[in-house]
Amino acid sequence: MADTATTASAAAASAANTSTDAPPFQLGKPRFQQTSFYGRFRHFLDIIDPRTLFVTERRLREAVQLLEDYKHGTLRPGVTNEQLWSAQKIKQAILHPDTNEKIFMPFRMSGYIPFGTPIVVGLLLPNQTLASTVFWQWLNQSHNACVNYANRNATKPSPASKFIQGYLGAVISAVSIAVGLNVLVQKANKFTPATRLLVQRFVPFPAVASANICNVVLMRYGELEEGIDVLDGDGNLVGSSKIAARHALLETALTRVVLPMPILVLPPIIMSMLEKTALLQARPRLLLPVQSLVCLAAFGLALPLAISLFPQMSEIETSQLEPEIARATSSRTVVYNKGL
Secondary structure (H helix, E strand, C coil), X not given: CHHHHHHHHHHHHHHHCCCCCCCCCCCCCCCCCCCCXXXXXXXXXXXXXXXXXXXXXXHHHHHHHHHHHHHCCCCCCCCCHHHHHHHXXXXXXXXXXXXXXXXXXXXXXXXXXXXHHHHHHHHCCCCCCHHHHHHHHHHHHHHHHHHHHHCCCCCCCCCHHHHHHHHHHHHHHHHXXXXXXXXXXXXXXXXXXXXXXXXXXXXXXXXXXXXXXXXXXXXXXXXXXXXXXXXXXXXXXEEEEHHHHHHHHHHHHHHHHHCHHHXXXXXXXXXXXHCCCHHHHHCHHHHHHHHHHHHHHHHHHXXXXXXXXXXXXXXXXXXXXXXXXXHCCCCCEEEEECCC
């Protein structure tokens, strides 16, 4: 262990001497500070960068080998911190951190926006039928479930039944709320046809937000019963806390509610204004391409903003936790992994 630490330190010093543009490289650590919202925002912009979808197999092997050389202190002369950060970004974008297996491209975090945008466009199509509402809600929750499973924590075996339960709960809640709200809007006699169409465009948001909460609770309910690990400032395990688990689930659920808000609320507002312009009234065929671009822009902005709300490793005072946790450490605060 000491030899590994020594060689890594030597490699870091070598890289530091050849680059001043990037911060000193730290293997397995974020490039940007996670204590500020801006730092977390920059970090998640790297994670969802769609350019990593086009990395070749050869470039991936080179990146992995470069990180291995750094780890063992055998870096070739001239390697910069920027090259090391780039290599780590590529590896983390493509390979699962626990299994080291390639994640299927549509289910990578970097593929979430390009592969998810067509689904968002479908969710926001005007004049939805019952069948199309059910189809797009089902497709959206199926895509979310696949992304969640592909990026799951694989350090401990988890029964497939847990993922199936979360998936079915999300689909049923999303479809039920979307169909129910559409029926209510159709039966609302006080609305003019134009108002009814506008209100229908906002139906996907409450359906998707409630489904996201349902998915989080069903998939991670065991954490509320068993607790999650809390660590001191040195990374030592202090114990397992049910109170920290409640905080983690609340933060994750809030993130999942905020995420679809700009994606499913802003495009209907923007499109209702754009549809009145002379250009789109004269060329109705441009409506779908314009709506697609609006959804892509909203998605690209909303995803990094939402997942940057809270640090991945959240901090909580020991006085707020169980008495046995407070007695087990002299630290005033502990940290826990809230999940995504």
